[in-house]
Amino acid sequence: MNAPTIYLQNALPAHRGLYYGGEWHDAANAAEEEIFSPSTGTSLGKVAWAGSADVDAAVQQARLGFQAWRKISPLARASCLRQAAALVRQHGDELAAIDAADCGNPFRALKLDVGMAAHGLEYFAGLIAELKGQTLPMEDESLNYTVREPLGVVCRINAYNHPFMFAARGAAAVLAAGNSLIIKSPEQAPLSTLRLAELLGPLFPPGVFNVLSGGRECGEALTTHPGIAKIALIGSVPTGKAIARAAADTLKRVTLELGGKNALIAYPDADIDKVAEGAVAGMNFAWAGQSCGSTSRLFLHSSIHDAVVERIVEAARRIQPGIPTHPDTQMGCLVSQAQFDRVVSYINSGVEQGARLLTGGKRPQNPELAQGYFIEPTVFSEVTPDMQIARQEIFGPVMAIMRWQNEDAMFEAVNELDVGLTASIWTSDLIQAHRAAGRIEAGYIWINRSSKHFPGAPFGGYKQSGIGRDESLDELLDNTQIKNVNVNLEP
Numbered sequence: 001m002n003a004p005t006i007y008l009q010n011a012l013p014a015h016r017g018l019y020y021g022g023e024w025h026d027a028a029n030a031a032e033e034e035i036f037s038p039s040t041g042t043s044l045g046k047v048a049w050a051g052s053a054d055v056d057a058a059v060q061q062a063r064l065g066f067q068a069w070r071k072i073s074p075l076a077r078a079s080c081l082r083q084a085a086a087l088v089r090q091h092g093d094e095l096a097a098i099d100a101a102d103c104g105n106p107f108r109a110l111k112l113d114v115g116m117a118a119h120g121l122e123y124f125a126g127l128i129a130e131l132k133g134q135t136l137p138m139e140d141e142s143l144n145y146t147v148r149e150p151l152g153v154v155c156r157i158n159a160y161n162h163p164f165m166f167a168a169r170g171a172a173a174v175l176a177a178g179n180s181l182i183i184k185s186p187e188q189a190p191l192s193t194l195r196l197a198e199l200l201g202p203l204f205p206p207g208v209f210n211v212l213s214g215g216r217e218c219g220e221a222l223t224t225h226p227g228i229a230k231i232a233l234i235g236s237v238p239t240g241k242a243i244a245r246a247a248a249d250t251l252k253r254v255t256l257e258l259g260g261k262n263a264l265i266a267y268p269d270a271d272i273d274k275v276a277e278g279a280v281a282g283m284n285f286a287w288a289g290q291s292c293g294s295t296s297r298l299f300l301h302s303s304i305h306d307a308v309v310e311r312i313v314e315a316a317r318r319i320q321p322g323i324p325t326h327p328d329t330q331m332g333c334l335v336s337q338a339q340f341d342r343v344v345s346y347i348n349s350g351v352e353q354g355a356r357l358l359t360g361g362k363r364p365q366n367p368e369l370a371q372g373y374f375i376e377p378t379v380f381s382e383v384t385p386d387m388q389i390a391r392q393e394i395f396g397p398v399m400a401i402m403r404w405q406n407e408d409a410m411f412e413a414v415n416e417l418d419v420g421l422t423a424s425i426w427t428s429d430l431i432q433a434h435r436a437a438g439r440i441e442a443g444y445i446w447i448n449r450s451s452k453h454f455p456g457a458p459f460g461g462y463k464q465s466g467i468g469r470d471e472s473l474d475e476l477l478d479n480t481q482i483k484n485v486n487v488n489l490e491p
């Protein structure tokens with residue numbers, strides 16, 4: 001038996017209930033959902049499935065938790081977060097193995113999420129002293145100061161592509177700021193978040209760290225609940241819009257980390273080998289393309305187009321999908337039948353609309369993978385900006401390559417979509433690079449690199465790719481509200 005399979009057997013959460021108020025609960029109507037591994041089709045067991053009565057009960061407990069947690073001193077809160085980081089590191093292989101089985105991303109790639117999650121917890125623990133206010137000069141004889149206070153109960157609703165990382169890292173700023181937290185895990189892959197509840201829940205007073213497994217109805221009940229002060233979503237643009245609309249009734253604060261259709265732009269003077277390497281890395285084939293930051297639409301200058309495409313295709317053919325829990329697997333599968341069907345329909349549309357399928361576009365031959373939602377790395381060339389595969393976020397391993405000659409026309413095509421999350425620019429002329437960065441309507445830009453996130457660097461989208469910035473001081477401050485205090489000093 002290979003290592004991650006051993007981890008998995010010992011790692012799957014013993015508790016399958018709803019975790020709130022420091023205890024495990026059945027769902028109010030005993031609702032359960034069976035969870036299947038998308039790579040093998042095997043059952044990973046059942047979990048309790050939260051509905052609106054469970055949301056009510058969890059919010060009640062989270063409100064009590066908030067009253068306790070807000071009184072804990074900042075340094076004591078920071079210490080809890082550092083202990084959480086240590087536990088995430090200590091149990092990192094198990095958490096990665098659970099997600100590999102549950103969401104289909106490869107163990108090897110998911111191990112990188114361990115560092116990101118633990119670092120996020122440590123980063124926000126270290127930032128706690130930045131929860132500071134200001135003093136303001138006054139015209140009259142008074143002292144005026146501001147303080148930053150927590151919001152109350154904050155709910156994080158997560159996407160399925162990095163389940164434990166989103167849960168653990170996302171908890172950090174919320175808890176650092178003194179809020180209590182309810183995490184709604186992704187319905188496709190709830191198990192690692194339950195394991196986190198087992199590991200991290202006891203570090204905090206009851207009601208501070210709460211976890212609900214559930215689907216859209218659970219998300220809707222959370223979004224409309226008057227006892228919740230803020231919803232932070234990591235998810236798709238349509239869900240972001242639904243949440244913004246539903247949250248309006250109670251005027252909740254909302255932060256939205258949503259999808260993109262991210263551009264990679266290569267100029268004639270770019271290093272051809274590095275562009276090809278960066279394009280493949282930027283496509284996040286390891287995650288079967290299921291990454292919000294994937295640079296899935298390429299704009300290659302005509303003069304280097306053919307040479308870059310040749311190298312991309314060679315590299316894509318070397319990437320073999322495999323069973324995600326095997327330690328050496330480079331690329332996993334899609335999360336569900338629905339996502340598989342969606343990706344296949346985009347591939348079909350690419351072919352029908354006249355793009356050239358250079359590699360992939362089908363299930364791999366390997367019989368070991370026959371029960372899973374696997375698709376080979378797929379590369380299209382001769383794509384035009386009007387095609388669906390150039391306009392829609394596919395969230396699959398599908399790269400759409402376009403060629404350009406006129407810079408203004410290229411930027412028009414880059415910016416004409418209503419999303420703008422990331423972009424990657426390739427050139428050896430740094431003046432040109434900075435000018436290009438200034439012209440792109442996206443929130444997170446790489447120059448001569450792709451894919452990587454940087455601790456402390458604000459991550460988030462322009463236009464419909466979202467509202468708010470994560471992974472940075474902005475995220476911490478977004479979990480607070482400002483109170484102004486004026487003290488009359490007149491005798």
Ligand SMILES: NC(=O)c1ccc[n+]([C@@H]2O[C@H](COP(=O)([O-])OP(=O)(O)OC[C@H]3O[C@@H](n4cnc5c(N)ncnc54)[C@H](O)[C@@H]3O)[C@@H](O)[C@H]2O)c1
Nearest residue numbers: 158159160186215216219220235236239242257258259292
């Ligand atoms: N910007 C980022 O940081 C980031 C990171 C990862 C994924 N994403 C995006 O997430 C999407 C893929 O994830 P997904 O398919 O899980 O997204 P999704 O929008 O389908 O679901 C995300 C979460 O929202 C919940 N949800 C769905 N409808 C809801 C509603 N009406 N009210 C409340 N909650 C609701 C789901 O149960 C799930 O937990 C892609 O668009 C991707 O780009 C963005």
